[in-house]
Amino acid sequence: xxxxxxxxxxxxxxxxxxxxxxxxxxxxxxxxxxxxxxxxxxxxxxxxxxxxxxxxxxxxxxxxxxxxxxxxxxxxxxxxxxxxxxxxxxxxxxxxxxxxxxxxxxxxxxxxxxxxxxxxxxxxxxxxxxxxxxxxxxxxxxxxxxxxxxxxxxxxxxxxxxxxxxxxxxxxxxxxxxxxxxxxxxxxxxxxxxxx
Numbered sequence: 001x002x003x004x005x006x007x008x009x010x011x012x013x014x015x016x017x018x019x020x021x022x023x024x025x026x027x028x029x030x031x032x033x034x035x036x037x038x039x040x041x042x043x044x045x046x047x048x049x050x051x052x053x054x055x056x057x058x059x060x061x062x063x064x065x066x067x068x069x070x071x072x073x074x075x076x077x078x079x080x081x082x083x084x085x086x087x088x089x090x091x092x093x094x095x096x097x098x099x100x101x102x103x104x105x106x107x108x109x110x111x112x113x114x115x116x117x118x119x120x121x122x123x124x125x126x127x128x129x130x131x132x133x134x135x136x137x138x139x140x141x142x143x144x145x146x147x148x149x150x151x152x153x154x155x156x157x158x159x160x161x162x163x164x165x166x167x168x169x170x171x172x173x174x175x176x177x178x179x180x181x182x183x184x185x186x187x188x189x190x191x192x193x194x195x196x
Contacts, residue, residue, distance in 0.1 A: 007028060007029045010189070050165070051167055057071030097176075098125055098156060102122070119134050161196065163185075
């Protein structure tokens, strides 16, 4: 596989979906091509695409443009803010349709030190109160929060849902899109998004 052509083709497909990162092609290509050649040769195209999509999300975030997707590493630098940062990320990609406010993450130093346990998270989404009991396992993201927020979005009935995609490593990408958009993603990339 010729990597530069693969990257260009996939960025064009992302453009068709409304993710405008084609202008950052050189930066995104260099981020992948700087990896050791033998490592890239051993990777599946889906892994390279996952890295490209994750990098595209980071470029979009730095650009100051409205967020198109929320990308985060499931191994967290600060577990005490896990839910707060995730909720802010979801609110950020919703274009104002999911107004998430009054976030209270009652983290516990005792749980952080032990590495395992739970703590409550409370927030408002479009003025509706929600509570989630976050499961803490050292510095790993609580994937139960994904399903919980999927139910919250479904209750909000905006015509959109949350969809998740993994880069095949440790990055998780979240999209707030319509069912039709997710179907177009699948058709273009032959990859299924997980509806939350």
